[in-house]
Amino acid sequence: MELSSRQLKEFDEQGYLFLPDCFSDEEMAVLRAEAENIYKAERKEVWRESSGAPRTAFAAHTYNEAFRLLAHHPRLVEPLRQFFGEGVYVHQFKINAKAAFEGDVWQWHQDYGTWARDDGMPEPRAMNISVFLDEVMAINGPLMIIPKSHQHGTLAAGHDKSTTSYPLWTLDQETVTRLAHEGGIVAPTGKPGSMLMFHGNLVHASPPNITPYPRKIVYLTLCAVSNHITRLTRPEWIAHRDFAPIVPVADDALADYARAHRVAAE
């Protein structure tokens, strides 16, 4: 999969690119089932909401074969390699649950703010590429982004340790209001298998999910190899330390795995 010059231009201007229908139902069904199993496990990589519902699972690509294939998938790796003009490595890998009824808010923030402050990442030459495991609807806690906000660089932020179970460097209301006045707010929605890539400085958030519909999204943070982090303060399963470039698997590797591990239709 190669991005067109029109798509690269759109990304530069808007700070994100939304690509529906990147993965098949079959590929997503197996990842959904694996994710639900991962959330059931009591392990340090699985973080929970204050209610006990799963919030996010880190580093599943290091211990789960299906997610290992996703982390090495050419449909994710190639566009970012193309964008950065060099190899990329996995800086972070999260499966965010946004569980039915209990998925809590992620406050307004920029990701690069955290990568720079906590991990000493030199430049915003890393970004998230996310894959919708469930259908993301307007009503089930979609990711909200502020187009063009990446053009403002890294903004001042405060370390919010109290709103949720996950500490985050968050932006104040005045800043978010100003940026939304310029760029608006969009919440890309779509079927499982849709993909969203967004700039490390793009301001984003997501509201709680009060519906019966879970909204799982995998976030791969891929970083240009030459831009690897320099401060190893967070655990290695949150901010990875293997800076070798990803060698992609075959394009049909995940589909093959899905066929070999078919899950019952839902």
Add this chain to the structure above:
Amino acid sequence: MELSSRQLKEFDEQGYLFLPDCFSDEEMAVLRAEAENIYKAERKEVWRESSGAPRTAFAAHTYNEAFRLLAHHPRLVEPLRQFFGEGVYVHQFKINAKAAFEGDVWQWHQDYGTWARDDGMPEPRAMNISVFLDEVMAINGPLMIIPKSHQHGTLAAGHDKSTTSYPLWTLDQETVTRLAHEGGIVAPTGKPGSMLMFHGNLVHASPPNITPYPRKIVYLTLCAVSNHITRLTRPEWIAHRDFAPIVPVADDALADYARAHRVAAE
């Protein structure tokens, strides 16, 4: 304004009716400005979120002329008089703020559950008719409703006194999941001046508002006069005790008021 037989049939089946463009920008601008002033006041009728932001203001029609005109407006009163086949009175009058960034959740509930349990209202012959003061978007905490859920009568509920600053008889996750499986979930969105009427037993909720866009909605609960409440336990500014039928004002009364009290363009 008279509802067509098609609209009455749709209401019977779905439990709600959404009517865009019922009031003009001019009419809504003056109500928005009055509502913001009301929220600033320290009075018992104005309830706040735990953050201090306004949550709801009760009974503004009893002390504010613009909202008095709205509570007597034929575009609200006539459809309900037509629906119930008799005069209606104001059982409750709320301006729900869903403030920018701070507006909190309203959990899944039925309104008639509260009117029956707390106020001794004999039958669900009352309903909400709501008017959007701000634009209601998918992203700023819209009202979510479960179509057809009114057909199940009054469901078992628990009294939730802890989730928000407002105690509410709420439904459990299993019930909401079952109803949503049957009817889906819709979140009507639209410009200021849109109107939504919904059955007293229609299950509804609204998520927190994490955007910079406030989302004020006025909820008039109008009750058939012969169905007035019988248990006077809640304060009279929450559950009114004047059971005389509303005598509507002229259709242009609010527009005239708006012209005489023009607010600066936003």
